[in-house]
Amino acid sequence: MTTTSQVRVTHIGGPTALIEVGGWRLLTDPTFDPPGRRYDFGWGTSSTKTTGPSMTPADLGPIDAVLLTHDHHGDNLDDLGRAMLPDAGSVLTTESGARRIGGNARGLAPWATTTLQAEGRPTIEVTATPCRHGPPLSGPIVGDVVGFALRWDGQRHGQLWISGDTVLFQGTHEVADRLRIGTALLHLGGVRFPITGPLRYTMTARDAVQLCQALRPHTVIPVHYEGWRHFRQNRDAAEREFAAAAPDIHRSIRWLEVGVGTEIPG
Template identity: 70%
Template sequence: MSTAPVPGTAPSSVRVTHIGGPTTLLEFAGWRLLTDPTFDPAGRRYAFGWGTSSRKLAGPAIPAGEIGPIDAVLLTHDHHGDNLDEAGRALLPSAGTVITTVPGAARLGAGARGLSPWQSTTLEAPGRPSIEVTATPCRHGPPLSHPIVGDVVGFALRWDGQRHGVLWISGDTVLYGGVRHVAERLTVGLTLLHLGGVRFPVTGPLRYTMTARDAVDLLGTVRPHTAVPVHYEGWQHFQQPRATIEREFADAPPDVRDRIRWLPLGTPTDLET
């Protein structure tokens, strides 16, 4: 399957293609943005440090060679293989811009832009709306886990013509005060929620990303127009697959449940923001 640019997409509409794991292609108003590139085939085991590891169970719905030109990569963090693998890393030099964490930008070099939480940068190109990209807070594990898990950010994207609010990518995070601040500071139209309830045997019950119950809680606070689950399939350490998440969502209040939109892998879907 090849993915051609969509120059005519209206500024209030975004064509979202969920490629697998956290990886999505975002197309609107002539822009083509890619989140957390993971394009390795299934089968390999990846080490995440401190005795943690995981096997990739599914390859991408679209191979890296069929993605087409990319204007920018929004990389929540560069140091975990389920957010940037070898094939994804090989794609970075062909992208116009890479935006990530401050330590990640230093590691990647090549002009990558590093943002701390609530810092912003702007993507600009002739004939297209400028995009303000703001990093949002993440904590990729329990309290005091930062020395182990490292820096992670989410991203809020703002451009002229959005109808309901910013496009927010949560990033790999548990539910904590920093994430709740998004509701206080931003009006969210479309959100990509990193779920999966990540756990590792070596750390027992500790979670490293949001569970479905966390998502229900957060959505009740942030109240986006549309919420798209990502980062829930394709890896051994994702402990809550879609079926588990859907059971939790089924018991959510209607004003939360009705905001959730599942996307078929590899299929472009037009959504409002």
């Protein structure tokens, strides 16, 4: 059985990251459109992209699987990202998203599991984890979202988890209760929209600190925290929150240089 503890993560920008492990090349939430366009998110909400990606789809090479937390918001799947989905080996996403995408898409409900298998590579068990992309009872408005926990033989510190766009709620605490997380890619930014005032739709760094107190991960990689006008907490503000956290949590934070592959303890 093939095992590995070596993981390489390239933060391409926004929620988009390339995860390389044991010969697998996995891509999260493909967003490759150039900046400047305004995107409608529905129900009176919209935002403008202010920063482009560090790489193009042509720069990436082949992708074995796309881990798509949700397909219906342009800051998680834009036009150029959508165009590359048919060329990926598979697309793992929400059940409703898989119905919309069709083709090579596999839908997963929260806590459902599937596997990625190929000769000469470690089998990766992928578990969809719950997300709530907004305040209580906002599900019918914001739509379905999932995170992904990845497990393979040889992991030293625990599973690799992509939180997806979510606030803190019972489902994120269930992740801490049910899984041992070694590396967490946390979607931050403290998203708010003028039409809904103080209501938030993703975690702030303070929320992330609270979650990490339960998760106790070895490595925390912030993603999806700037590059759009609807993000309300940029890196500088998040760093201040992390600096005030307990030393073990502060030490776990890894800000990746965008566009540069970084070796992460598995």
